[in-house]
Amino acid sequence: MxxxxxxxxxxxxxxxxxxxxxxxxxxxxxxxxxxxxxxxxxxxxxxxxxxDKQDVLLSNLDELTALHRPPADGRPARLLAFSLPMFEHVREQERLVRALLGRRGGGPVYARGEQLLAAVVRDELLGAGARPSAGLDLLVVCVVGAFMGLLRAWLDGETPATPAELDAAFRAAVEPGVCAVLGESRRQQASRSPL
CATH class of the missing domain: 1.10.10 (Arc Repressor Mutant, subunit A)
Incomplete structure (x- = not known):
């Protein structure tokens, strides 16, 4: 070996x-x-x-999140492309994710999970044309909060939803806001472009 x-x-x-x-x-x-x-x-x-034990815990989470990075060119095939694959992966790795993010997991890992997911979301939105701004930062917080809220509800047994149902609920809640911010970013870019 x-x-x-x-x-x-x-x-x-x-x-x-x-x-x-x-x-x-x-x-x-x-x-x-x-x-x-x-x-x-x-x-x-x-x-x-x-x-220490927290290092072990965070290493599990880092590996889980690394699987769901946007493509190298920064342009996902679909807006919020991480969502369904991540919900599906959570279902496949239920035992691990329940230990990491469920009621019995540690508070530091939940915060780290939010940080890692925020980086994924931010990278994806920048790749889709969003401009760095305070508004983008707030949007990332909203998107991460919605995703983590659904994930936590599923992990804690509050909903028997499938990954596809979780993804649909997530998209229904956040896509309108994301599209509005992306549209505003594109309008601002167009107004700054020379004729």
């Missing part, structure tokens, strides 16, 4: 141990010792990969 493969395997064991422990007893009750014992790794091995 190559060194890279061993590193990935060890990291994955530690990440999975944390997820299982969060689901068993909640994030706040989990200790690094618990993670080490569940993953069956040594303390020095743990600390060669992660600084």
């Amino acid at each position: 190559s060194g890279d493969r061993r590193v990935r395997r060890t990291r994955r064991l530690i990440q999975e141990a944390l997820v299982a422990l969060i689901l068993d007893k909640g994030y706040d009750a989990v200790t690094v010792t618990d993670i080490i014992e569940r993953a069956d790794v040594g303390r020095s091995t743990f600390y060669s990969h992660f600084t």
Whole structure:
């Protein structure tokens, strides 16, 4: 087994141990010792990969969010293109996401999830023609809030909606505002263009 493969395997064991422990007893009750014992790794091995339990938690979230970045050219095929694939991925990775963002997860990871999603949304809106502004920043907050609210409701069992139903509700709530801001950005760009 190559060194890279061993590193990935060890990291994955530690990440999975944390997820299982969060689901068993909640994030706040989990200790690094618990993670080490569940993953069956040594303390020095743990600390060669992660600084603490929050680092393990955030690494899971970073990997989840990295899957849903907009295309390299910055132009998604559809406005808010991250939504349906992310809801579908959440359904596929329900155990992980429930541990990270559900009631038993830690507050820091929810805030980190919002930050990561805000970067995805901001990049997508800039790629669709929005201009950097205070208005764009407020729009990103609204879009992220709507998405995270639906996600949290599903994770907490408040709705049995499918990913497609969650995506439809999300789009119905935010697309009109997003389109209005993008239209305004385009009008401002056109008015500044030389004749």
